[in-house]
Amino acid sequence: MFARSLRQLRRPILQQRWAHIGHAHANLRAVTSSDVEHFTSILSPSSVLSTLSPVSTASAELDSFNSDWMGKYRGRGNTVLKPRSTAEVARIVKYCNEHRIGIVPQGGNTGLVGGSIPVGAEGQEVVLNLGAMKDVRSFDPNSGILVADAGCVLESLSTYLEPHGYIMPLDLGAKGSCQIGGNVSTNAGGLRLLRYGSLHGSVLGLEVVLPDGTVLDQLSTLRKDNTGYDLKQLFIGAEGTLGIVTGVSILTPPASASINNVLLALPHFDNVVPLYRQVRRRLGEILSAFEFFDRQCYDLVLRHGQQPALPSDEVSDAQAFVLLETSGGHKEHDEAKLGELLEELLGAEGDAQLVTTGVLAQSQEQFNALWRLREGITESIGREGKAYKYDISIPVPKFKEAVDTVRERLRERGVLGKSPGGVSLVLGYGHVGDGNLHLNVVADSYTDEINDALEPFIFEMVSGYRGSVSAEHGIGSAKVDALKYSKGDASRLWMKKIKDLFDPNGIMNPGKVLPP
Amino acid sequence: MFARSLRQLRRPILQQRWAHIGHAHANLRAVTSSDVEHFTSILSPSSVLSTLSPVSTASAELDSFNSDWMGKYRGRGNTVLKPRSTAEVARIVKYCNEHRIGIVPQGGNTGLVGGSIPVGAEGQEVVLNLGAMKDVRSFDPNSGILVADAGCVLESLSTYLEPHGYIMPLDLGAKGSCQIGGNVSTNAGGLRLLRYGSLHGSVLGLEVVLPDGTVLDQLSTLRKDNTGYDLKQLFIGAEGTLGIVTGVSILTPPASASINNVLLALPHFDNVVPLYRQVRRRLGEILSAFEFFDRQCYDLVLRHGQQPALPSDEVSDAQAFVLLETSGGHKEHDEAKLGELLEELLGAEGDAQLVTTGVLAQSQEQFNALWRLREGITESIGREGKAYKYDISIPVPKFKEAVDTVRERLRERGVLGKSPGGVSLVLGYGHVGDGNLHLNVVADSYTDEINDALEPFIFEMVSGYRGSVSAEHGIGSAKVDALKYSKGDASRLWMKKIKDLFDPNGIMNPGKVLPP
Ligand SMILES: Cc1cc2nc3c(=O)[nH]c(=O)nc-3n(C[C@H](O)[C@H](O)[C@H](O)COP(=O)(O)OP(=O)(O)OC[C@H]3O[C@@H](n4cnc5c(N)ncnc54)[C@H](O)[C@@H]3O)c2cc1C
């Protein structure tokens, strides 16, 4: 009884907050048993999960495909398809297009904006999960060019490359689950972007199944190819709304012989930008990460079990922390460069003194421990409470101002520190080199009061900075209404024209990225 | 009389060879005096050149806008417009679209594929030259993000950045004339691609006037922005067929404190690939160029006045040359790395001996002299005769095979060494790091016989290697018929759909990139 009434209470709240969840797509129809029967004629029996006959999978088995990584969004798909080849994908897509059935392309399902799960009425979208397409197709150790199925897990590709002396040009916390096809479809950024650039530069080719079932083969293994429009670029970051990526050709950089990292404590945020300039000058081409996190983040990760790394009395006044990493080809040279930098930093006096203290990892173990202080933030936030996540691009000098402004806003609205139902923490961390701030608000529950205090407030703030409301996570279903804060009318109009050109029936990941 | 008959003789040959020159565009009409009058109401008087009244410019003044850099293509435009602002561009484009007048966007006019000059019947296209839009709009010395008018000359941007300690992420022989808008529109590669990647990665935003006169403002100064489709990517390399680039936002890398170069002589081509691997391993992140040229190229540039750099007796047997460059942040470290590499190379014996001899530049003067050996090739070819230029991507181990195959083909066809009207040289040089070979055939004149021996032979050969018929120069009007050798039916079909979506009236650089 109790459970029932709770659900009744909560449903409208959820519907209001996550507006695109559970709304019927007017143009699409739900999957029927006869569709499922057809799918079983295309795919092998074990590749079709459906609560409908003739397959009749237990609905619990579909749960993980219908829920996102954060447990925030819940889809109502009744059918999951796991094709094993591009040809199978093409046949499914063609059928769905002809029969007006929606398709949600799904990779590792680690996306953070509700893009990888169905949002329509029950059964209106099949989940097309790429997990069974996971072969490396080719690798050329001379050029470092890798061609892989879209379903290859990022970490498994790194492992594959290791003995060849190459690494993937991107790395992110979700590496153990996310897939290269998902990475491409979200234009994932992550920790190596500073050094190796964006996927728009390193992806050399794609194989894509278009919404009409055509296979667009642009799986080039050429570093340079100026023969006509670079169509593949459109699918990088399209979040599955223009087609299904089935194969990826990517340029991988050589592994570095020597990798080091350093944690620095700063007395206040204003020192971050001058520090970044000094570090870039000193370390130049070997700098591979420059990550910032604020005091709140540092205390939080320690509270959740990470080792401090710096003596607490030395950092008692520190308001900001920077984790920097170098990757270079020559151990002695790299260490000498780092040594000179640290000497300069720690020897400075008066106004020139940018850092309070710092530590250089002396072993692989310490190296990992330093990274855990930064990488542990996401997880610690999850343990601390419910997170309202904003992944924004704004000018670096404004990082702190943005966090403070949001905290002040919540205070004014009376939700900061309120218990229960209040916000406990407002914190900021991110990739300084990329101008990318992760602004997180942690509360003991998701409430409309907090949500209304945050949105569109934060989006308007970002727009005021001429920033991006989504630096790397994308739009998905969560940020459809926020798109207008970063993209003008003409841009949105032309996006819609592109969408209609490729997917006139609106079957491909409906309800994501663009308003219907 | 003689001149007349010669022209009569030659015209059909030219028309046959450069098929898209001088053919009327069925959908477009020629500019009239009343159009010119309208243009003078939009632009200041000095910004309109036209042989028509009321402007009545002498036709010789239009010559340079109607002829390409190689003097190979000749357009029949009667009107050149030089707008000074995006708003002016937009008004011109809107008018031309409504009146079905073609537009040829023109930057520095250094393109090598006949893309920047009119190809229609007389007066069917206005030349819209961006040269008067040449202001830097903003530069942020923290992030290195530069926003500039499309008409800024590449070299002038480099000069602008110098005191800030930044460089442009691209460099090419045409830097003194080519414009950033032209570079973006051709997705220019050049000498720094190995290090700083392609423009698809470093261009952060564009302002584009679309064929209907809409200004698409995507002039973002954000390194990361995943809010919807990355439309600007479509215009990178579209060669002016989808719209006019009026502004460019680009990420510029910090200048390197220390730059060195080395010329190496190799006994035979087969050593190039192992050498490249060894150099990458030793030099790692400081390697900024690895250029190859064959014996023919070396002899040619010396014949045209460059200094030898290496003692002729030491290189008498050398069949291949490599010019490598390093750019790093630390003089002593970089020199030590180079020293170790050279010691290893010159100390090797037997099969491990990849190079015959080499020289490390000891002064800025020597540094420039080494580069001139490589950069002087294009010019020397021009002085030697008429060049048939092929800019292809193929696997690096096939570079020599490709050059030899073409030479053999010309021998079989009886045109190698034939005099007059024969081929004197077949040579290869290019960017090894990018898999990009410049294959040049030098003859004493352009003849159908040579052309027919080369095309589609070379394109078929490239297609056999799964390569690209245009690695960096683009398609323009010269390679429209060759596009199919690198792009499949589906790709070409979707390119055409994109073209029709943006430019339904076909006014934007007609006759370029795609067949009508
Ligand atoms: C702990 C953690 C850390 C993270 N860190 C980062 C980070 O540093 N940087 C960053 O950018 N992101 C980060 N993310 C977000 C996420 O991991 C990335 O967006 C990732 O690229 C998603 O890959 P996936 O395979 O899980 O895709 P999914 O979540 O399955 O899908 C994401 C989107 O792409 C579409 N899609 C997936 N596969 C395909 C395909 N083959 N063809 C077409 N469309 C497809 C989906 O429809 C959906 O819209 C993080 C997530 C977690 C959980």
Ligand SMILES: Cc1cc2nc3c(=O)[nH]c(=O)nc-3n(C[C@H](O)[C@H](O)[C@H](O)COP(=O)(O)OP(=O)(O)OC[C@H]3O[C@@H](n4cnc5c(N)ncnc54)[C@H](O)[C@@H]3O)c2cc1C
């Ligand atoms: C000596 C020499 C060396 C070269 N080396 C290289 C090299 O190493 N790598 C390389 O890639 N290329 C090279 N090129 C080719 C050429 O310089 C490049 O393609 C250059 O990017 C063209 O720039 P531009 O401003 O001269 O453009 P243009 O020649 O004027 O135009 C080129 C094309 O772009 C279009 N266009 C120009 N401006 C705009 C605009 N603002 N908006 C829309 N469309 C526009 C034109 O319509 C045309 O189709 C070289 C050329 C020469 C002469």
